[in-house]
Amino acid sequence: MAAWLWKESRAARMRRGEHGPRLTLLKRPVRAPRECHRLAPSLRSHASRHPPPPARPRRLRPDRPDRARARAQRPDHPRALRGRLRRSRSRSRARCGAHRHRRPALPSAAALKHLHDGLARHNKADYTGSLAEFEAALALAPDHALARFDVACAAARLGDLGRAEREIDTLLRLDLPAFAPRFEGDTDLAALRAASEGARLRARARVIEEAYARAASVGVSAVMFRPRPPEVNLGISDPRWLRAGVWVHEARRFVALAPEVPATAAWFDRARRRTVVARVDIADCGSDFCPALGSGDVSIFALGRAEPVATTHGVVGEYHLVEVVVRAGDAVWAELGSTSARSEVRRWDGGAFVIAAPPPVEAALTTLRVTPWGTLLSTQPEGLRVERSALLRAAGAPVPLGLGHGRGVHTVVAHGQRAVVVSSDAGCQCSPSEATLYDHAVSIVDLATGHAAAFESGDGVAVAALDDGGAVYLQVGESVRRFASIDAMSAGPGEPLAEGVLLTVPRNADHGCCGL
Numbered sequence: 001m002a003a004w005l006w007k008e009s010r011a012a013r014m015r016r017g018e019h020g021p022r023l024t025l026l027k028r029p030v031r032a033p034r035e036c037h038r039l040a041p042s043l044r045s046h047a048s049r050h051p052p053p054p055a056r057p058r059r060l061r062p063d064r065p066d067r068a069r070a071r072a073q074r075p076d077h078p079r080a081l082r083g084r085l086r087r088s089r090s091r092s093r094a095r096c097g098a099h100r101h102r103r104p105a106l107p108s109a110a111a112l113k114h115l116h117d118g119l120a121r122h123n124k125a126d127y128t129g130s131l132a133e134f135e136a137a138l139a140l141a142p143d144h145a146l147a148r149f150d151v152a153c154a155a156a157r158l159g160d161l162g163r164a165e166r167e168i169d170t171l172l173r174l175d176l177p178a179f180a181p182r183f184e185g186d187t188d189l190a191a192l193r194a195a196s197e198g199a200r201l202r203a204r205a206r207v208i209e210e211a212y213a214r215a216a217s218v219g220v221s222a223v224m225f226r227p228r229p230p231e232v233n234l235g236i237s238d239p240r241w242l243r244a245g246v247w248v249h250e251a252r253r254f255v256a257l258a259p260e261v262p263a264t265a266a267w268f269d270r271a272r273r274r275t276v277v278a279r280v281d282i283a284d285c286g287s288d289f290c291p292a293l294g295s296g297d298v299s300i301f302a303l304g305r306a307e308p309v310a311t312t313h314g315v316v317g318e319y320h321l322v323e324v325v326v327r328a329g330d331a332v333w334a335e336l337g338s339t340s341a342r343s344e345v346r347r348w349d350g351g352a353f354v355i356a357a358p359p360p361v362e363a364a365l366t367t368l369r370v371t372p373w374g375t376l377l378s379t380q381p382e383g384l385r386v387e388r389s390a391l392l393r394a395a396g397a398p399v400p401l402g403l404g405h406g407r408g409v410h411t412v413v414a415h416g417q418r419a420v421v422v423s424s425d426a427g428c429q430c431s432p433s434e435a436t437l438y439d440h441a442v443s444i445v446d447l448a449t450g451h452a453a454a455f456e457s458g459d460g461v462a463v464a465a466l467d468d469g470g471a472v473y474l475q476v477g478e479s480v481r482r483f484a485s486i487d488a489m490s491a492g493p494g495e496p497l498a499e500g501v502l503l504t505v506p507r508n509a510d511h512g513c514c515g516l
Contacts, residue, residue, distance in 0.1 A: 106226075107141035114140065115147060122150070127157040145171055149179065153188035164189065165197040169204060176208050177259045181306040209304060215255040216303055219246025220465050220473055221268040222480075224254050225502050244268055244275045247501055249471070249482065254501050258301045265368055265375045265505045269328060275301040276332060277308075280324050280370050293372055296324050298334040300348060310348045312336070324370040333359045368504075369409060376424055377463050377504040378409035384419065386410035391421055391445055391452070399450050404441025404457045413466035417448040418486040420455075420472055422464045440476060444486060455489060463503050475503040 107115070118133030131154035138147040152167035168189070171179040183189060183201065192198045226241040244266035245256040257268055258275040266277040281294030299308040312334050325335040331349040335358065347356035359365060369376045380386065383394035389406040390398040401421060408425025424440045440462035442455040460477035467473070472483045474494065480502055481494030488494075 104143035104145070105141070107137070107144045107147070111137045111140035111144065111147065115144075115150065118150060118154075122154060122157075127154050130154045131158065145175060145179070149182060152192075153186060156189050156192045159191070161192055161195050161197045164192050165201060168192070168201055172201070172205050172208055175256055175260075176205065176212055177256055177304065177306065180205055180209075181259070212255060212257065213303070215246055215248050215251075216257055216268070216270060216273060218250075218468060219248045219255060219270070220467050220503075221270060222247040222254060222497075222501050222503055223266060223505060224256065224500050225505055226500060242266065242505065244277060246270070247473075247497060249467070252498065254498065257303060259306045261299070264296075265370055265377070267366065267368065267377060267504065269366065272330070273303045274309075275303075276326060276328055276368070277301060278324055278326055278368060278370055293324065293370070296336060296370070298324070298326055298332070298346075298353075300332060310352055312346055312353050323372075326368040327359050327365040328368075329359070329365045331359075333365075367409060371426065375505045376409045376426060376461060378411045378424075379465075380410060380412045381414060384412045384414060386412060386421060386423065391419070393447065396447075396450060399445055399447075399452050401443050401445075401452050402441055402454050402457070404439065405443065408439075411464050413464050413472065414447065415466055415470040415486055417446065419445040419447055420464050420466075420474075420486055420489070421445055421452070422462050422474070424461045424463065426461055438477075442474065444489060461504075461506055465503050473497075473503060475506075478502065478506045 114133045114137035118130040118137065121127075121133060122130035131151065134147055134150040134154055137144065138151055141147055148167050148171055152164040152171070155161075155167065156164040168179070168183055172183070183205075184193070189198075192201075222245060224241075224243040224245065241260075242263045242265075243254075243256045243260060244258040244263070245254055246268055247254055258266065258277065261277060262279050263277045264280045266275060268275045277299045278296065279299070280296035297312045299311040302309050323337050325333075325337070327333045327335075331347055333345055333347050333356070334353065335343060335345045337343045345356055345358050346353040348354075366379045367377070369378075385392045386401070386405060389401050389403065391401060391412070392398050401423075405421060405423040408423050411420075411422040411424075413420050421443045422440065423442075424438075426438050438459055438461050439457070440460055441457040442462060442464070443452045444455050445452045456476075458476075462474065462476045464475070465473040470485050472486055472489060474481050474483070474489075480497040482497060483489045483494045
């Protein structure tokens with residue numbers, strides 16, 4: 001039985017004119033001894049009649065400093081260290097910006113007006129006025145990297161090289177492929193490049209480039225994607241903004257590895273450290289037999305290069321395309337098929353694209369297929385290939401899969417004796433109702449026993465990827481989930497990735513795909 005007790009001095013009791021028991025209320029609960037249990041009622045009644053005196057307020061003498069507060073204010077105190085760590089983390093998050101966890105927000109109309117006015121003043125050599133406009137735009141749109149770059153240019157023109165260095169340093173950390181060439185080539189930054197601040201920026205750029213190379217070696221190929229508004233393209237999810245790079249899950253960050261160029265679809269080839277970008281014009285469905293593809297080209301970007309090492313230069317432009325197919329292994333084949341029964345295949349193996357024959361079917365290639373109705377990406381490793389609803393293995397009998405794996409493109413990822421097979425298809429159905437069809441099927445295969453189990457199937461284009469640790473990334477439509485392993489796929493829904501980060505560009509259903 002617990003009792004609330006305290007001991008009072010005899011003098012204090014005598015001052016109150018009482019001679020009650022020495023045991024009264026304590027400030028902390030204690031376990032009363034057994035012989036005190038019978039006193040509990042009398043103690044409670046005594047406490048109700050005579051509550052304890054209020055605690056004396058703590059007074060600080062000016063000649064004696066508060067030692068506890070002084071210790072807490074020392075720079076090596078744990079409380080100060082925790083505060084310093086929180087401040088450094090917040091500053092690092094500010095430097096990394098919105099690209100760390102989400103795609104950058106679009107600038108508002110007011111921010112764009114400030115940018116337009118700032119550029120007009122900048123062209124007239126009114127650098128003080130342009131800096132004020134650029135700072136106003138950056139305050140309204142902190143995610144807009146070009147506004148930050150314009151601030152750096154105006155500050156460099158005004159001789160504030162320290163401010164220009166800080167802004168360029170932030171941009172290099174955010175997006176090295178986009179802003180390293182701008183730093184080296186923009187005439188507004190000539191004074192910055194010639195000063196000691198420019199030398200420091202080049203040294204930091206080399207360190208950041210090494211960090212980008214490490215991210216490229218461990219990340220999973222991904223794209224940062226923003227679709228066009230539905231009213232622009234009548235429901236077709238054509239990219240308005242697309243960057244190719246990798247997703248580094250340990251840092252929860254998308255790292256762009258290719259410059260910001262017009263693109264319809266892209267992927268990063270980690271084994272060969274290059275980015276393949278396909279740009280295809282998609283018609284706006286203003287006429288019959290639509291959607292349709294216009295001219296297109298395929299470009300190859302090396303890691304850290306702002307200019308492509310090779311491109312097809314839009315060799316097909318005088319007629320509409322049916323599809324664009326890119327197959328990549330040690331070499332890259334770009335097949336541009338058209339409505340006039342012409343189909344050009346161009347091959348790149350380190351030099352320029354040259355006309356060549358199609359690649360062999362048995363080759364282990366990554367395939368990107370861009371059609372008017374969808375973008376499909378597939379990867380099949382060496383020794384595993386899907387054909388006629390079965391998984392063909394280098395050793396062993398074919399593993400039969402479900403009916404959903406009989407058509408479309410296929411992705412196979414394997415880790416140990418387990419594999420994930422994803423089949424996707426997209427097309428237009430004009431009868432009995434006009435609509436675009438997207439469907440997928442996912443199965444988990446035990447390569448040791450040759451048994452396949454259906455995981456899921458339904459609407460939407462799907463694709464899968466695997467990282468070095470065996471984690472599986474599964475995209476269905478515009479949603480990507482991460483599973484710690486193939487075996488963990490049946491244990492839960494998986495962890496979603498950041499908004500806008502996808503393995504490939506999706507396509508939404510278009511109910512006017514026939515254009516009739």
